[in-house]
Amino acid sequence: MIRVASLTVMYLVFYAADLHGQETTVSEKPKQAEQEAQVNTADYLREMQSNAVREQQASWGHWGNQADRFSTWLNHSNRLIPVYTFGITLDSLRAEGSAYADPARLENLYGSVPEGSVNSTATYFDQTDVYQLQKSAIDAGFTNIIMIVFDGMDWQTTRAAALYQQHRNAYSSGRGTGLSIQDERSMPTDFGLIVTSARNGGAKYDVNSQTMLSGDKPATGGFDSTRGGDAPWNEKPALDYLMGLDRERPHTVTDSAASATSLFSGIKTYNGSINVAIDGTQVEPLARALQANDDYMVGIVTSVPVSHATPAAAYANNVARGDYQDISRDLIGLPSSAHRNKPLPGVDVLIGGGWGEGVDKDSTQGDNFATGNKYLHQDDLRRVNIDHGGPYVVAQRTKGKRGRENLMAAAQQAADDGSRLLGYFGGQGGHLPFQTADGNFDPTFDAKGTEKYSRADIDENPTLADMTEAALLVLEQSIEGFWLLIEAGDVDWANHANNLDNAIGAVASGDAAFRSVMNWIDENNAADFTAVIVTSDHGHYLVIDDIERIVKPAE
Structure with a gap:
């Protein structure tokens, strides 16, 4: 796989914004009226995307709050994001009411009541409520909890993917239709909206000692529905608020670490934190708490590096x-900077990307960084391999071996022997090949460059759905049940690059993994004791201006 780093041939210079309020700007080539005159219906969305990036304008949509410029925002947003449930509903959350209607609960979340966040009529929930929802499912007798996180997928991205899949104008508000996550009705199901804002934009810390240096700070997060809209379909897209740039109400835009900590551990914290509270205290995610029962299993599946946020x-x-590297040591039960003397037990199944990513140095990883693979070091991988006395059957990308067969053979061995499973795949950049909207793997250029894959990149890697099947094959051996995370991480990468073709393809890839889960539930008669929660961790800033252009032409 080759990443082309420069876009100078397209006369574009992008300045990526960070999460501290610097606005993204783009120098653009003069507009050309004929840019969208003709598209190739065989892969029309790829051509639409190419034209939009080349010309920096598109009648069908844009990223950011400037309608006349295609790409002015490459980062996350404070948009409300969707949550879908299967096997359980949101009724318990509705009965309690939204935290954003209750100043006392907001103060408990953020340490203070964020200005403009109290809304007496709020019907949206907080990401920490997803953690409570999982606990409620366990308390209700569900033994299997499956979390499917489409990283970076807001309501607008979901709608774009549904429009493309359904061949027509599907919906303009609400749950929607066209994707499996929207149309599945074999189990009780529900839909709601979630606030993602972090407690703080960042913190000072010492990665070597794993201690906080800045201490607690006044919260900067919150959500103001008068500026952000009480639903994604009621937004005011010209405002700076959702990008965290409103000077009067600069509520912090979350990163994936803080939001995932909210989802899995139930607290609001600073951007960059992996289950560490604002005061430096480590918190225990639900999966680890459940794993305290020796017969309960935990699995993680992702299309991006295994130690990503x-x-x-x-x-x-x-x-x-x-x-x-230290995060991956926690995941596979080795001593880490955060757990030196008493390593964590490690997960029972870990499958994802990061393979082949070698670097000589990385100052962000502290003094114990080891030259080599920066995501999961090759010595650690060897140490836990069952062939070297470790607990994991290891399958990693291998020249000439098809990814699915390679992984499934390892999964079957792990299931038969009662062993753990570790699957390590990917290509340059650490992720699986990006699927485009038409199901191929031929991304066009975007704000980040161009992804190109060899035949081996595609053949030697499994898909997210393959990874899901392999994980379930091992986890279904559990006596007491299991907790499983499935992350479609490439949705986020596509939206960061302002690439709609990739974003729709990534949603489709995650939707296929969801279908694998539902097939497993059906085949194992597991509906009565399996709860599935599908959500995101944050939004981006895609604005669809002409839905008819997104809809796939009839063949």
Whole structure:
């Protein structure tokens, strides 16, 4: 796989914004009226995306709050995001009411009541409520909890994918239709909206000692529905608020670490935190608490590096999300900077990306960084391999071996022997190949460059759905039940690059993994004791201006 780093041939210079309020700007080529005159219906969305990036304008949509410029925002947003449930409903949350209608509960979340966040008519929930929802499912007797996180998928991205899949104008508000996560009705199901704002934009810490240096600070997070809209379909897209740039109400835009910590451990914290509270205290994610029962199993599946923020926060502790090698040590039960003397037990199944990513140095990972693979060091991988006396059957990308067959053979061995499973795949950049909207793997150029894959990149890697099947094959051996995270992480990468073709393809990839879960539930008659929660960790800033252009032409 080759990443083309420069876009100078397209006369574009992008300045990525960070999460501290610097606005993204773009220098653009003069507009050309004929830019969208013709598209190739065989892969029309790819051509639409190419034209939009090349010309920096598109009638069908844009990223950011400037309608006349295609790409002015490459980062996260404070948008409300969707949550779908299966096997359980949101009724318990509705009965309690929204935290955003209750100043006392907001103060408990943020340490103070964020200005403009109290809304007496709020019907949206907080990400910490998803943690409570999982606990409620356990208390109600559900033994299997499956969390499916489409990283970076807001309501607008979901709608774009549904429009493309359904061949027509599907919906303009609410749950929607067109994707499996929207249309599945074999189990009780529900839909709601979630606030993602972090407690603080960042913190000072020492990664070596795993201690906080800045101490508690006044919260900067919150959600103002008068500026952000009480629902995604009621937004005011011209405002700066959802990008965290409103000077009067600069509520912090979350990163994936803080949001995943909220989802899995139930607290609001600072951006960059992996299950560490604002005062430096480590918190225990639900999966680890459940694993205290020796017969309960935990699994993590992701299309991006295994030690990235979302899979990390499902299990590990670290003051810094970028301390990848130590995070992976937590995940596989080795001593880490956060757990030196008493390593965590490690997860029972870990499958994801990061394979082949070698670097000589990485200052963000502290003094114990080891030259080599920055996400999961090759010595650690060897140490836990069952062939070297470790607990994991290891399958990693291998030249000439098809990814699915390679992984499923290892999963079957782990299931037969009662062993753990570790699958390590990916390509340059650490992620699985990006699927485009038409199901192929041929991304066009975007704000980040161009992804190109060899035949081996595609053949030697499993898909997210394959990874899901392998994980379930092992986890279903559990006597007491299991907790499983499935992350479609490439939705986030696509939206960061302002690439709609990739974003729709990534949603489709995650939707296929969801279908694998539902097939497993059906085949194992597991509906009565399995709760599935599908959500995101944050939004981006796609604005669809012409829905008819997104809809796939009839063949």
